[in-house]
Amino acid sequence: MFGEYSIGDLGSIFVMQGFAGLILFSVYVLMALGLAIIFGQMGVINMAHGEFMILGAYVTWMTSNVFQSYLPGLFSGYFFLAMILAFLASGALGMLVEWVLIRHLYKRPLDTLLATWGLSLMLQQAYRSIFGAREVGVDLPQWMLGSLKVSDSIEVPINGVFVMGLTVLITMAVAYIMYKSRWGRQVRAVVQNRIMAGAVGINTAKVDRFTFALGCGIAGVAGSAFTMIGSTGPTSGQLYIVDTFLVVVFGGAASLLGTIASAFSISQTQSTLEFFMSGSMAKVLTLLAVVGILMLRPQGLFALKVRK
Amino acid sequence: MSDETSKGLQSPLRRKLLMGAAALPFISMLPRPSFGAGPATSVVNTTGLAVTDTEVTVGILHSATGTMAISETGSIQAEKLAIEQINAAGGVLGRKIKFIQEDGASDWPTFAEKAKKLLVNDKVAAIMGCWTSASRKAVLPVVEQYNGMLYYPTFYEGLEQSKNVIYTGQEATQQILAGLNWIAKEKGAKSFFFIGSDYIWPRTSNKIARKHVENVLKGKVVGEEYYALGSTQFNSVINKIKLTKPDVIFTDVVGGSNVAFYKQLKAAGVDLSKQALLTISVTEDEIDGIGGENIAGAYACMKYFQSLDNANNKAFVPAFKKLWGEKTVIGDVTQAGYLGPWLWKLTCEKAGSFDVDKIAAASPGIEFKEAPEGYVRIHENHHLWSKTRVGKAKLDGQFELIFETSDLVEPDPFPKGYQ
Numbered sequence: 001m002f003g004e005y006s007i008g009d010l011g012s013i014f015v016m017q018g019f020a021g022l023i024l025f026s027v028y029v030l031m032a033l034g035l036a037i038i039f040g041q042m043g044v045i046n047m048a049h050g051e052f053m054i055l056g057a058y059v060t061w062m063t064s065n066v067f068q069s070y071l072p073g074l075f076s077g078y079f080f081l082a083m084i085l086a087f088l089a090s091g092a093l094g095m096l097v098e099w100v101l102i103r104h105l106y107k108r109p110l111d112t113l114l115a116t117w118g119l120s121l122m123l124q125q126a127y128r129s130i131f132g133a134r135e136v137g138v139d140l141p142q143w144m145l146g147s148l149k150v151s152d153s154i155e156v157p158i159n160g161v162f163v164m165g166l167t168v169l170i171t172m173a174v175a176y177i178m179y180k181s182r183w184g185r186q187v188r189a190v191v192q193n194r195i196m197a198g199a200v201g202i203n204t205a206k207v208d209r210f211t212f213a214l215g216c217g218i219a220g221v222a223g224s225a226f227t228m229i230g231s232t233g234p235t236s237g238q239l240y241i242v243d244t245f246l247v248v249v250f251g252g253a254a255s256l257l258g259t260i261a262s263a264f265s266i267s268q269t270q271s272t273l274e275f276f277m278s279g280s281m282a283k284v285l286t287l288l289a290v291v292g293i294l295m296l297r298p299q300g301l302f303a304l305k306v307r308k
Numbered sequence: 309m310s311d312e313t314s315k316g317l318q319s320p321l322r323r324k325l326l327m328g329a330a331a332l333p334f335i336s337m338l339p340r341p342s343f344g345a346g347p348a349t350s351v352v353n354t355t356g357l358a359v360t361d362t363e364v365t366v367g368i369l370h371s372a373t374g375t376m377a378i379s380e381t382g383s384i385q386a387e388k389l390a391i392e393q394i395n396a397a398g399g400v401l402g403r404k405i406k407f408i409q410e411d412g413a414s415d416w417p418t419f420a421e422k423a424k425k426l427l428v429n430d431k432v433a434a435i436m437g438c439w440t441s442a443s444r445k446a447v448l449p450v451v452e453q454y455n456g457m458l459y460y461p462t463f464y465e466g467l468e469q470s471k472n473v474i475y476t477g478q479e480a481t482q483q484i485l486a487g488l489n490w491i492a493k494e495k496g497a498k499s500f501f502f503i504g505s506d507y508i509w510p511r512t513s514n515k516i517a518r519k520h521v522e523n524v525l526k527g528k529v530v531g532e533e534y535y536a537l538g539s540t541q542f543n544s545v546i547n548k549i550k551l552t553k554p555d556v557i558f559t560d561v562v563g564g565s566n567v568a569f570y571k572q573l574k575a576a577g578v579d580l581s582k583q584a585l586l587t588i589s590v591t592e593d594e595i596d597g598i599g600g601e602n603i604a605g606a607y608a609c610m611k612y613f614q615s616l617d618n619a620n621n622k623a624f625v626p627a628f629k630k631l632w633g634e635k636t637v638i639g640d641v642t643q644a645g646y647l648g649p650w651l652w653k654l655t656c657e658k659a660g661s662f663d664v665d666k667i668a669a670a671s672p673g674i675e676f677k678e679a680p681e682g683y684v685r686i687h688e689n690h691h692l693w694s695k696t697r698v699g700k701a702k703l704d705g706q707f708e709l710i711f712e713t714s715d716l717v718e719p720d721p722f723p724k725g726y727q
Contacts (some may be wrong), residue, residue: 013551016576020543027541125373133377135567135597145601147577157575160543229575230540231567231597235375239538239564274544279535280506282544 012153021271023160026167027229028263030222031240032247033174036259038215039248041178041191042208044102045113048120049244050237052216055093055123056086056223057232058131061138068139076141083166083224090220091213098212103205106194120237127234135233144228159228166225170218175256177214187211250290252300261301266290346402352661355455358431359662364403366391366649367410367426369437369447374414375563380439382593383461383645384409385632387436390649393627400653401662408432416446423447427454433662434459436648439641441465441509448473457664459648462641463588463610465512466721471668474651475691476684477644478611480513481723483588486696487609488520490711491556495584498527501554503545503561503569506534510560513588516726517558523725530554535561540568546576557585566594570602580605586698591639592705600705612643612681613699613707624680637705643680650676651686683716691719 031053038046046052063082067075097119105112144162147155178184189197190207198204223237230236251262266286273282294300343362346352358365368387370380391405399405408430410422419438426432427450434457438444441464451458451472458473466479491497500521504510514532521527530552533545542565549557561569566589573580585606592614595603614625614637624646628638651674656662659670674686685693693716699707 009551013547016547016550017544020547023543024541128373128377133372133381134593135378135564137567137595137597137599139599139601145574147575149577155577157543157572157577159571159575226540229568229571231564233378233564233597235378236564238375239540270541271544275548278533279539279545283536283539 009153012151015150015154016156017271017275019156019160021268023157023163024267024271025264026160026164027226028243028247028267029171029260030163030167030225031244032251032259032263033170034215034217034219034222035244035248036215036251036256037174037178037218038212039245040254040256040259041187042106042211042215043109043191044105044212045109045116046215047113047117047241048097048123048237049219050239050241051120051123051127052090052094052219052237053223053226053240054127054232054234054237055090056083056220057138057227057236058127058136059086059089059220060224060227061136061232064139076143079141079144079224083221086220086224087217088220090223091217094216095209095213097216098209102212103208106208120241124234124237131234133234135231135236138227138232140228162228163225166221170221171256171260174218178256183207183210246287246290250294250300252302255300255302258300258302265301343399343402343404346399347660352401352656353663354661355663355665356431357433357662357664359403359433362403363406364400364662365406365408365430365432366652367408367423367430367432367435367437369410369412369419369422369426369435370439371414371443372409372411376412376414376439376443378563378597379593379641380412382636382639382642383436383439385636386461386628386638386642386645387649389628389631390646392631394649394653400656401660405649405653412437412443416440416442419443420446420450423450423456423458424454427451427456433457433656433664434652434667436461436645436652438462442507444468444473455664457652457667459652461645461648463644465509466516466723467512467727469689469691469721471690472664473690474648474671474686475719475721476647476651477641477692478694478696478717479691479719479721480509480516481720481726482691482694482696482717483610484513484517485520486713486717487586487588487607487698488517488525488558490609490698491584491586491607492525492527494711495555497555497584498525499530499552499554500527500556500558501530501549501552502532502558503549504534504559505537505539505562505565507537510534510562510589513560514558516723519726527555535565537563537565539565542569542572543576546573546578549578550576555584557583559585559587560589561587562589564597566590567597567599570598570606574602580701590701591641592637592707593639593642595701595705596637600701600703603701604703606701607710608699608701608707609696610640610699611694611696612640613697613709614638615699615706616681616697616709618680618682620678620682621680647676647679647684647692650678651684655686685716687719689719689721691721693718 035049038044060082067078147157186202186207190204247263251258270286353359370384371377412419436459461476463477502514518529587608655667655670655674659666671686672688676684696713696717698711700710
């Protein structure tokens, strides 16, 4: 298939395709980080993860509208404020949900699947009632559109670079919080043994609430960032949920490193295959490979060693 | 429950309409319509439909919830507007149209079930409804078995014809061929890259387009790609497009994927003012989500644009906005939805009856001269004769009309040489 193209053409296409793979990788990591905390660390099967993301997207949309009407001069920088607001809004909703719903279900993790699925339907309908059934268009500042011209034929999308930078930043923050900070140790202690953690003086209810809120908040930031590459509508969250679970489960539920490794392998496989065959076929083959590997290694790529 | 819902919706709706009617002198000058002056019920209704001396009931069957609500909301709004306008102008055969709205909930078995409920329990005289081909395929056996009348608004893949359905949108050849001819002539296009969502409508449309490109235009299809519904990552295919450098990108990507596709196309540095792109799936409704700056310069090929400059459309657009809000936009399918109730009314009056068999027989030849798209006529095969138009997307989310066929295009749901 490459006979008719020049070496230069092919070279630049492979560079751009490499970037496409890296962007897909960042998108997957960003989607999965929040869930890696909620599902991976806390064991809550959060089917409403996509809806928390879309809340972030709607917050971004509202922020952009406010800036356009009242602060047009500062519009080019609104996105940073929007991401912070998205984090706070999704985090606050997460905290509320944990208090109302999730805290009653820690002993019955499978029931969280049904409860959060119901929650996702309720949130979808709420978005539909509040924001309308139609998709909304989020206006982006001019500097975030378009691409960087590296050479004559190599162009790198600016929003892709932005997502990559954001992903690195958030991943480092999460890694620090979970593995280096005192609070992260408390989280892991609570997850491993709730009763003992309580006995040594950890406020388990508070740790649970803030962990869940953190996961939801990160989902909100992801949703905010995805307004650059995807759609914002009441049911857009559904577009992400399958891929998100796939990444987290494939990586090994309790491991942050596993999530990153799995996002990397899935995204690279997918974007390489996509280049040589059609999009749907690439997806089918990627999923088949994931299913095959999970049959051989049900615990996922990286699993914590625990005494059984 | 549905009765209550429709009543609950009707009254604010009527109030808004009356407010709007003040701006339309020809309606406000009419005497207040009095119903019940039409021909006797025993004459116009011999098959036990829900027709009284003063009222006739129709059904509206679309997804008001679920993933398709994004698209179907416009159709619901257009159908309600048409019904209100018909009632304000005296109704059908002296009877006021009452509607029962059911929610297909973006779920195809639910569509079939609700269609059966409308036909068997409510005995509606006609159903305005369905949107996706999947929902129509689910409802088709039901309307055929219980002998109902369905007015279907979406442009679709063709290969279907039924006594019980009037297709008010375009079938594939009607929509596509004129657009391809135009772009081949205007841009000297020889090579085409097809990209679509992976289901029946894009695949059938692209099959027709490929035959036309290869056999008639003597051009070349340099790529044909499908992505799963809801897919949000298009960077790989965009790279392939850059590698193959087609004269025209021809797309039928639908739903949320559309938004992702155009945003990523723009981000990858593909400039639509230099790279020709022809879409058959993006209407003003979709641009709302995509954002005008991401798609400006692209060409769309269909039969209606909100910006059409004719007297009918100039009355239709303000009436629609009065009822549903200044910010709403009107896409191709919304306009086709608006045609349904009007075509049904005109057919009832020609047949002098609400009976489905008589409506089906009287439909061919029905003309609707006040159609916002200009003028339409029902063909023997229950599709519409209509013009095909090409519009160029502008920054503000509207299309600028670039080309229209000089004559009405004949609907050809079973095209020879294209299968």
